[in-house]
Amino acid sequence: MTIDEQLAFLRKGTVEIIREADLRAKLEKSARTGVPLRVKYGADPTAPDIHLGHTVVIRRLRAFQQLGHQVIFLIGDFTGLIGDPSGKSATRPQLTREEIAINAETYKAQIFKLLDPAKTIIDFNSRWMDTLGSEGFIRLASRVTVKQILERDDFEQRLREERPIALHELLYPLVQGYDSVALEADVEFGGTDQKFNMLVGRNLQREYRQEAQVVIITPLLEGTDGVQKMSKSLGNYIGINEPPQEMFGKLMSISDELMWRYYELCTDLRAEEINAMRAAAEAGERNPRDVKVELAKRIITDFHSADDAQIAEDEFNRIFRSKEIPEDIETCEIKAEGWPLPHLLVETGLAESKAEARRLIEQGGVRIGGVRQTDTGIVVGIKSGEESLLQVGKRRFLRVRGVAA
């Protein structure tokens, strides 16, 4: 690939590259000297469950690896101690060395589904922050002015709106920036929320007489609701360790509009290919449903296998297209006797409360053996040794087996 081709390749799925000219220079230098670029990405040590939102940046890291460069996956175990830079949530829990080690292993298992282990270094910023000491930290702090730190949009805004800013939040960018110094990073990746911190890294590197890193900003992926960014706490995420059927279902539930965004950020298809698909769908040549199925299968193939993807699709079609029952249905045992239907639903965990169970029944969401039940007063006879099939909504199934009391 020529340098121009490389730049185009690396640009996909990014929001901004600061500065592209610097990146070009670094790529040229690397090609000339044969020394790979050091590409840094910092991860939160407390949340090792990777979801599709995280994979957006991981795919970009992989792009660098494909060009022969070195990825440094930095686990911010020290940064984790000083708190959440967003100011949204309370201080993060303090992790023990063992917990951090476990989380790191979990990370590895997940990121290596996309990244090349031979071109990935896992590091921890406590390695240099622990030895820096209070004195070193103060010296570090002397390199940056208050005004510079307060330039950050978030701080500026919160100051203006008289919302609180904890002191340690001002320190956060310093630590993150110093990580780049310690690692002599050539490139740092992060989401839009990390832009400022990464720019501090550039300034600090210059302070320490290093070449400033290139900052590459990746977009935040919207969650399955299509509104808020994907995150575990909002419950709108698709975890890469989730079972294939679950992933398939969740991916089919995203809106047709959002699907293009997922194509762009969660597949390796080139922009032209995606645009062509979109044009075909909008012209009515391809059914959006089929395009979405393809998306789901591509993503599942990345984290499971092509076979798993096919099985997930078959299962989905069986339930939603043919309205048949799934292959594997959990069985639960229950005392053989006459159960009023709402009680039965609560007992089996299909409803949270009897009030909810009643609502579900009234709304026509409950079936027994495939037959819709709309009478909340019905008593279901569960006989010992016999099974009944309960269904709530379109996709919750449960077999109930009666056992003698």
Added chain:
RNA sequence: GCAGGGGUGGUCGAGUGGUUAAUGGCACCGGGCUGUAAACCCGGCAGGCUAACGCCUUACGUAGGUUCGAAUCCUACCCCCUGCACCA
């Protein structure tokens, strides 16, 4: 410590004595439609009792009080935020 602002259901955010289990958005759940768990439309969204009409309990930071009646007024307390003191 002082001054000011604030704490409402999963979330955001209305409501300042009486159709209030509490407007509305979002999220979520059920139904319809569909080659989609899309879009759109309809319904639901504290809990308990009843086959059902309905009844009853909790609920607007906490605890009391005023009132026929309070999320709304009063008192005390708790928590959060902003500012002041000030200058290592």
